[in-house]
Amino acid sequence: MRSVREEVDCDGCAAGRRCWPEGIAPAAGFMVRRVRPLTAGEFLFRAGDPFEAPFMLTSGCVSLVQALDDGRERIVAFRVPGELLGLECWNQPVHRYSAQAITATTCCRLRWSTAPNAARSATLLRALLAKATSQSMPSSMPWASLSAVERVRAFVEDFRSRTDQPLPMTRAQIGSYLGMAEETVVRAFKVLAATRTGY
């Protein structure tokens, strides 16, 4: 349970190019703190926890889980390496969703509050805004009004476009995210497998 409290400059990190690919980081000198690796099923944070800083995913996969009124849970998003966790409640005091690792996962906690100077702060904010807009908008229900098969196909293609790892989540989790029954996900994959290859 020890925390790895190592301060790292993204400039010197081998994976930094994946985290800040838009040519922002090299000169920015973003500072992060490496977080203790998570095993599958572990929570990075839970809904209601105080929001302190966003996390940059460096490996693995994390689901954002929303607790429903009736006690059930829904998966709101999947995050893969290079994407930010916790930005959802940037202007909120506490986290609205829980972040649960789907596979073994590593991430870094951003040190965004300690702005050494305004220019660097602006650069970081610009990078965060870019991340936030690219992460949230494409997921703003691009698959409503599509059939179940088309929704699953769109989901798979979206995930493939974001990472090259094989789908790490269960059919039930995909169903929770897409808002359909686990069985329907299974049958959709069956149809896709009959049509194309590689699903």
Added chain:
Amino acid sequence: MRSVREEVDCDGCAAGRRCWPEGIAPAAGFMVRRVRPLTAGEFLFRAGDPFEAPFMLTSGCVSLVQALDDGRERIVAFRVPGELLGLECWNQPVHRYSAQAITATTCCRLRWSTAPNAARSATLLRALLAKATSQSMPSSMPWASLSAVERVRAFVEDFRSRTDQPLPMTRAQIGSYLGMAEETVVRAFKVLAATRTGY
């Protein structure tokens, strides 16, 4: 067709409090340019237009429309006064969606690129990030897996929570947004009207 090219400081604008409510604007001195008012059906911009700056809605209602592969269209979001348009493609060269006024609409174009100093730039970026996160995340399909009636109820409540104007869009547009048939929207409203009041 004349453009109103009036430069305005949000500090001196009566409606500024609605645009930047989080106590950011008063000292920031955000500059905007008032845009020619739009009539119902007019486009503020279209998918493929070059992205120059986001717009702040000051009155009316705008739909973000996505063109589908098969030629049909889907409504991706509705924007009401105090919300930003165009942030979806912050880091994109061109707009991905078209912005079409549903009712008579006014808006301001942000002058974000002319940063007089880094501190002010950081303040603006912080405000934009707050807007972006609060706008996009709650709409990240909070109503998948709900029944049609519940989806419509959630939609109405969400819209009501963002603005006090009556629903300006047609049943067909609601259906396009929620991914259901116009008739299903109508029947859902009927059920809601029988249950509660005011729908």
Added chain:
DNA sequence: CGTAGTATTGACTATCTTCAATGCCAGTGG
């Protein structure tokens, strides 16, 4: 080998979509 979690399949049912028709209302032109 037994267990637990996940994946898959089938049968039945509820819900939603589609198609078709009608009602309602504002704007327009004679």
Added chain:
DNA sequence: CCACTGGCATTGAAGATAGTCAATACTACG
């Protein structure tokens, strides 16, 4: 003033789709 038109709302009936329930297969792991 009134018929006509177009857009939107509403309703009904029939068919398609996805959800639910239940059972079975598969796989990793102790």
